[in-house]
Amino acid sequence: MGTVLSWSGGKDAAYALWKMRESDSSVRELLTTVSADTDRASMHGVRRGLYERQADAIGLPIRFVELPGDASNDEYEAVMADAMADYARRGVERVAFADLYLEDVRAYRESRLADAEIEGHWPVWGRDxxxxxxxxxxxxxxxxxxxxxxxxxxxxxxxxxxxxxxxxxxxxxxxxxxxxxxxxxxxxxxxxxxxxxxxxxxxxxxxxxxxxxxxxxxxxxxxx
Known part of the structure; x- marks a missing residue:
């Protein structure tokens, strides 16, 4: 089963990949977003070049979805929907998220995938x-x-x-x-x-x- 991991470069995503690799070798690629204006992750402020080094050291390709500066939620959803559609065409069957317990966040992700030909996967959901x-x-x-x-x-x-x-x-x-x-x-x-x-x-x-x-x-x- 081909899997893409939603990647922040931070601890939860790294922990999820660690746990998935213990029993699951399906992760093909990392997926993250950067601002087209700054070439950095919007929430973390991390430079694109560091993500490239990180992915290379992990041994997985990384896909960057560029967001316009001060992107609206509609713009974010549109570019992510395009990315999911492209993954489905490439035979990827699911996208994994490192969420632990926020029900509203998971529900939002599930709603965005409802019409996509790709499933959500939560490998560390519910852990303390x-x-x-x-x-x-x-x-x-x-x-x-x-x-x-x-x-x-x-x-x-x-x-x-x-x-x-x-x-x-x-x-x-x-x-x-x-x-x-x-x-x-x-x-x-x-x-x-x-x-x-x-x-x-x-x-x-x-x-x-x-x-x-x-x-x-x-x-x-x-x-x-």
Whole structure:
């Protein structure tokens, strides 16, 4: 069964690929979105070049879907529908998502696939986020690249996602950041053939979603 994995470059997607590879070799490709204006992931702020290095170290091709700057939800849905239709023509049977428990997010994804010739797959759905976070932190190396100011202060952006991070986070912050409290970039672990060296760049704070949220980003740069 041909599978494409919706890829953020962060811990949940990497964890999902890790678990899928234990019993399932069907993942053919990674799929992610970048802004056509910035050549970065909209939510994570990670550069396209780092995703390319990451995918190469994992040993899978990666497909970039470009979104117009400040894309509307309708525009996002249109480009993703085109991508799903193309995958169906290529014989891909399902797209996997690393969601853990948000019912509304899963329901939205299922609704968007309802008319597509490709199925949704949730390989880590329902797993306890505390267990996932600690298992991931023990096995992988990842850096926190973005934090929501409503959940975490700017000092958390740029930290290693590890036991210390989990211990220092406020109790109301999901250990996997499932509610968007923070985002990560994974650069080493059991799914990698080799590490992806990175170094910290500047910290930038931006208003996103038409001022709905304040996000602290920590830029990552490719290191040799």
């Amino acid at each position: 986020t505390e267990t996932v976070a600690r298992e991931f932190a023990d096995a992988f190396a990842a850096t926190v690249v973005a934090v929501d100011d409503d959940a975490l202060d700017a000092s958390f952006a740029g930290r290693r996602f590890d036991a210390d991070f989990l211990a220092d986070r406020p109790e109301n912050v999901d250990p996997c950041g499932e509610n968007g409290e923070f985002h990560t970039f994974v650069h080493d672990g059991p799914i990698f053939d080799r590490p992806v060296p990175v170094e910290l760049g500047e910290r930038v704070t931006k208003e996103v979603g038409h001022g709905d949220a304040t996000i602290h980003y920590r830029d990552l740069l490719a290191a040799e």
